[in-house]
Amino acid sequence: MQKKVKVLVGGVFDIIHPGHIYFLKRAKELGDELIVVIARDSTVIKKKGRKPILPENIRKEIVEALKPVDRAVLGYEEGDIYKIVEEVKPDIIALGYDQDLDPKELEKELSKRGLNVKVVRIDKYNHKLAATRRIISKIVQEVCANEKENRNC
Template sequence: MSDAPQTKPRTVITFGTFDVLHVGHIRILKRAAELGDRLVVGVSADALNISKKGRAPVFSQDERLEIVSSLKFVDEVFVEESLELKRDYVEKYSADVLAMGDDWKGRFDFVSDIAEVVYFPRTPSVSTTEVIEHIANNA
């Protein structure tokens, strides 16, 4: 037997709608995965997306769960029912790190006593809303 100490896998959690998946989503998920050994992703429920953004997502909740879970660097997905439950989700999944885009900077520092909080810069000139508007305007 090895005398090397056993280290607990480092779990990273992140959240998003992930509607109309684009390179910005891929980059943030990859960077989040690089912070640990296991990446857990909360995909916003359809109802949460409507309350948060005032519109239904293009792809359904089940489709977005399937899309995100198919990415090789994502280990587990779940439905995020409420923004107010971030701390509960961090605890439930035993996350060591909460990673978010810097458009949320400071909003989730309240979990920093139980997990490291990391905010990533957004990918310049890539926005789901802009992609949807571009498609709608050029249809």
């Protein structure tokens, strides 16, 4: 029996948009099983300087329901990616175009830890609404255009 190829990805996945779907589909094509690590709220605050719109458990539930995803797990509070990689033991890690890790450096660091994992980068999905910040801006713009008396606009 042939071993299933496990692919691991990670991200915030706040307000799912076409870029997320593209990323997850491309990652799933790399193997048989796609495991998604959802960033903890505390990690998002540390890295992005803001709270996510949706809490971590809701983001996990939404991602788990997506067709390409076999399993979603919450990351660790301290954001230690190596700990989760050691637990999941993926064959491949797929990085998003906007994730600041260097694939070769990550492969080297994983190798030092006795983990033989291929690291690849998924290309960008080009669409004007393929970013959470853009979607939030569009929502605010539309609400303000339709509610001229709204004091928050």
